[in-house]
Amino acid sequence: MxxxxxxxxxxxxxxxxxxxxxxxxxxxxxxxxxxxxxxxxxxxxxxxxxxxxxxxxxxxxxxxxxxxxxxxxxxxxxxxxxxxxxxxxxxxxxxxxxxxxxxxxxxxxxxxxxxxxxxxxxxxxxxxxxxxxxxxxxxxxxxRLRTWEGRNRHNSLHQLEHPQLGTIEAWNEPTYDEATNILTYENGYRVLATGQAFSASAQIRYxxxxxxxxxxxxxxxxxxxxxxxxxxxxxxxxxxxxxxxxxxx
Ligand SMILES: C[S@@+](CC[C@H](N)C(=O)[O-])C[C@H]1O[C@@H](n2cnc3c(N)ncnc32)[C@H](O)[C@@H]1O
Structure with a gap:
């Protein structure tokens, strides 16, 4: 497992x-x-x-x-x-x-x-x-939709409003493994007011x-x-x- x-x-x-x-x-x-x-x-x-x-x-x-x-x-x-x-x-x-x-x-x-x-x-x-x-x-x-194709850190960049931290910049960058059908993606967040950044990668299977x-x-x-x-x-x-x-x- x-x-x-x-x-x-x-x-x-x-x-x-x-x-x-x-x-x-x-x-x-x-x-x-x-x-x-x-x-x-x-x-x-x-x-x-x-x-x-x-x-x-x-x-x-x-x-x-x-x-x-x-x-x-x-x-x-x-x-x-x-x-x-x-x-x-x-x-x-x-x-x-x-x-x-x-x-x-x-x-x-x-x-x-x-x-x-x-x-x-x-x-x-x-x-x-x-x-x-x-x-x-x-x-x-x-x-079948292959929605991960073409998505990267730059074109996925968008802003979110956090109730305490204010405006957050968020992005998501995927990599797909055709052999295992596993998508590895990195999610990143940056608090605009402080510059504090967080990121982590995760995996999902299609x-x-x-x-x-x-x-x-x-x-x-x-x-x-x-x-x-x-x-x-x-x-x-x-x-x-x-x-x-x-x-x-
Ligand atoms: C994308 S979130 C979905 C959460 C919620 N169901 C929703 O609709 O917003 C995925 C969730 O799966 C949980 N997760 C990861 N591995 C798991 C496992 N082995 N068993 C149960 N949940 C798991 C994560 O901790 C996370 O909370």
Whole structure:
């Protein structure tokens, strides 16, 4: 099993504080909120800073799992954070001795699993925690779009507003390995007022829909619907996202 929990992008409190600034377009948020409407319990694997977990915890039991203490700390401290049960653990190995009506991974968490073995372990965790009538959902970016091509430090440079630090300059530089389908990317941030700079590299794996379908078919799960976007469009070969929704086989 590969070691993912050391990824400084999420582990370092200095970097975790930038996560919510760079991820403000929550289309997955709306879809998952609607999917959870009939769920009495939700397991959010790789919950990060917990914005979705906290929103879903209004009126239902929600457990948020993430290996990064710095991300969980942001979640715990947000308004409503006390309504979520936060568990510091790895989605590949966590066993909670409890089943849920909805198990979800949003924000492309599934892509942090860098090998088929890791993906298989994550699928087993989903299956172990699903109620007989429960549903799972997760997202993975479609490698066919090759969205990393042409992106570099210079053309990805943009500005963000941090509530305490003021204007931040942010950039992202990817390198794709065709042999492993692993994208290594470096995220950089610079506080304009002080010149203070932070950067860290992270890795994610791109999996084709065909490979993902085969992995799920080999697990204890079955897919009922494949979406191609969080707006709810069906999957097609050039779709932006690969989003399986399913249940126990
Ligand atoms: C891009 S963030 C997504 C967070 C959140 N789900 C969202 O939608 O904003 C990826 C998250 O995956 C977490 N992560 C990394 N390795 C993990 C693992 N093995 N198990 C569970 N989560 C993991 C990271 O700590 C980080 O919080």
């Amino acid at each position: 590969t070691d993912l929990t050391e990824d400084p992008l999420y582990r370092d409190p200095d970097l975790a504080q930038f996560y919510d600034l760079t991820n403000q377009w929550w289309v997955d948020f709306d879809y998952c909120t609607s999917l959870a409407s009939n769920a009495a319990s939700v397991l959010d694997l790789g919950c990060g800073t917990g914005e979705l977990a906290v929103a879903l915890a209004q009126g239902r039991r929600v457990i948020g799992v993430d290996p990064a203490a710095a991300m969980l700390e942001v979640g715990r401290n947000r308004p409503g954070g006390d309504k979520v049960t936060w568990v510091q653990a790895d989605a590949r190995t966590v066993r909670l001795d409890e089943r849920f009506d909805l198990v979800l991974l949003t924000g492309h968490v599934f892509q942090v699993f860098l090998t088929q073995e890791d993906q298989k372990a994550a699928l087993a965790t989903i299956a172990t925690h699903l109620n007989p009538n429960g549903r799972f959902i997760f997202d993975s970016r479609n490698p 999996t084709s829909q065909e490979e993902l379908a085969a992995s799920i078919a080999a697990s204890e799960l079955v897919v009922e619907t494949w979406l191609g976007s969080w707006e709810g469009d069906p999957f097609y070969p050039e779709a932006k996202e690969i989003i399986p929704i399913g249940r126990l086989a």
